[in-house]
Amino acid sequence: MKKYLLASAIPFLLAGSLYAQNKDSVMFRRIANEILLHGKCYSWLDYLSNKIGGRLTGSPQAAAAVEYTYQLMETLKPDTVFKQECMVPHWVRGAKETAKILTTQSGEYAVNICALGRSVATPVGGVTANIIEVDSLSQLKRLGKAGIEGKIVFFNGPFDETLVNTFAAYGKAVVQRFAGPSLAAKYGAVGTVVRSMTNTLDDYPHTGAMQYNDSFPKVPCCAISTIGAELLSKKIKVDPQTRFYFDMSCQTLPDEKSYNVVAELRGTEHPDEYITIGGHLDSWDLAQGSQDDGAGIVQTLEVLRAFKALGIKPKRTIRFVMFMNEENGERGALKYAELAKLHHENHIAAIESDAGGYSPRGFGLGGPANEKNKIVGWSNLFLPYGIYDFLGGEGGTDIEPLQQQGTFMIGLYPDSQRYFDIHHTAADTFDKVNKRELELGAAGVAMLTYMLSEYGLN
Numbered sequence: 001m002k003k004y005l006l007a008s009a010i011p012f013l014l015a016g017s018l019y020a021q022n023k024d025s026v027m028f029r030r031i032a033n034e035i036l037l038h039g040k041c042y043s044w045l046d047y048l049s050n051k052i053g054g055r056l057t058g059s060p061q062a063a064a065a066v067e068y069t070y071q072l073m074e075t076l077k078p079d080t081v082f083k084q085e086c087m088v089p090h091w092v093r094g095a096k097e098t099a100k101i102l103t104t105q106s107g108e109y110a111v112n113i114c115a116l117g118r119s120v121a122t123p124v125g126g127v128t129a130n131i132i133e134v135d136s137l138s139q140l141k142r143l144g145k146a147g148i149e150g151k152i153v154f155f156n157g158p159f160d161e162t163l164v165n166t167f168a169a170y171g172k173a174v175v176q177r178f179a180g181p182s183l184a185a186k187y188g189a190v191g192t193v194v195r196s197m198t199n200t201l202d203d204y205p206h207t208g209a210m211q212y213n214d215s216f217p218k219v220p221c222c223a224i225s226t227i228g229a230e231l232l233s234k235k236i237k238v239d240p241q242t243r244f245y246f247d248m249s250c251q252t253l254p255d256e257k258s259y260n261v262v263a264e265l266r267g268t269e270h271p272d273e274y275i276t277i278g279g280h281l282d283s284w285d286l287a288q289g290s291q292d293d294g295a296g297i298v299q300t301l302e303v304l305r306a307f308k309a310l311g312i313k314p315k316r317t318i319r320f321v322m323f324m325n326e327e328n329g330e331r332g333a334l335k336y337a338e339l340a341k342l343h344h345e346n347h348i349a350a351i352e353s354d355a356g357g358y359s360p361r362g363f364g365l366g367g368p369a370n371e372k373n374k375i376v377g378w379s380n381l382f383l384p385y386g387i388y389d390f391l392g393g394e395g396g397t398d399i400e401p402l403q404q405q406g407t408f409m410i411g412l413y414p415d416s417q418r419y420f421d422i423h424h425t426a427a428d429t430f431d432k433v434n435k436r437e438l439e440l441g442a443a444g445v446a447m448l449t450y451m452l453s454e455y456g457l458n
Helices: 002-038 041-052 060-076 137-148 166-173 175-186 226-238 290-310 331-342 369-376 379-385 400-405 435-455
Strands: 080-092 098-102 108-110 113-115 127-134 152-155 191-195 221-224 243-247 251-265 270-280 316-323 346-352 360-366 408-414
Touching: 002 290, 002 379, 002 435, 041 060, 041 290, 041 435, 060 080, 060 251, 060 290, 060 316, 080 331, 098 226, 127 137, 127 191, 127 226, 137 152, 137 175, 152 175, 152 226, 152 243, 166 175, 175 191, 175 221, 191 226, 191 243, 221 226, 251 290, 251 331, 270 290, 270 331, 270 435, 290 316, 290 435, 316 331, 316 435, 331 400, 346 400, 346 435, 360 369, 360 435, 369 408, 369 435, 379 435, 400 408, 408 435
Parallel strands: 127 152, 152 191, 191 221, 270 316, 270 346, 346 408
Antiparallel strands: 080 251, 098 108, 098 243, 113 221, 127 243, 251 316, 360 408
16 A cells, blocks of 8 residues: 555656756746846856956055945845955065076076965065076975075966866965965075966966065065066076076055955745855956956845846845955954854855856765755756866865855856866956856856755755
8 A cells, every 4th residue: 555655746846846947947937038138147257357346455446346335235135235344465566577587607687487376575675596407395394494594485386277266276286375484484495486276388477465474574576577587497407507587575564454345135934044146356466357256246246136027036044145255364254163163153055156156067965965056956957058167176265164154065066177268367357258157157056056045955
């Protein structure tokens, strides 16, 4: 009798499942059509890039971006718009950096460099010293004080070109930039130069954050373009007595008051379950920050606009967050997680868009297997939109502090092949963004946000 009842129930269960999938498929099409036909994210990015520009934390441009997105959110009429105050670092680059390769055999060669974020300045008149090339932190350790003291260390570890995902190559190489300066200072280096974090050969130096260890001296550190790195490496091999000169006037000023900007759509059935989506407002100062992370900001705003335009009333509360200070401190991310914990908010999932506005390919998923499997079970709905990769396991820097509170981490994965051509360089400008690719990424985030708001993760 029980077997008969179970067998007879199967067609009804399957019909219910197919009905739900069809309903969701229809909603996906509505979301995609709304964004592709009526999207505003490209025009918003135009303003953010060309009217406000690079938004280094603590700068007037960063403050302008806060006000712009706050006012824009208000026009979209969510249930709530508010700011979260946070104190942020205020590092300034100063005058344009200069550098030269000084050989004993073939003269001087000017090369393009830029200071790394948080770096101290060189002494007045710059630093000139013999330079030693290493390809890894382990090689630096092997050389020790005897091989390093009094010299400038040149970190020349390139991207691993065998890694198809360029973010994996970046993650493997970036330790040189982030941790290299203090380790070199431990062994007596007077400065560091790092090969730019890119797999392309060009003359744009790539900036980015580094972290001083307060146990060691703070030495000036810069990035050199990959063309400059290749030339420097060649000259050192020919002439081991090659010296390097560089001059930088960067400085760290007192912390500034800034804000995360947050909009909220309250859930109709489970208002105490939160879904956070967002990107970061700040950018480096060399360009407009259009891909990093203007794209993520306007995609987040586009999700809010589309939900309102389509009359979608989420079952769970959705937070749309413009995080401040991802690039050189993560203060906004830490403040958001701190306040979530203080107010006992149950953040079930968080989605970050901080990998550029290129064509969406999938989502990185980080969390318990049962929750991951539930999201993977929705993957066939995304296939018509070119989104197929649900195998990665990353979220993003700004949502990472929520992970300690049990939040499931999700990162939008766009195609990564062109991202590090312009990442953290003067080439990160609005003209590098394709309108349709940007909108498709926004649609993908909106679709996943809809599913999470409808079905949760339990």
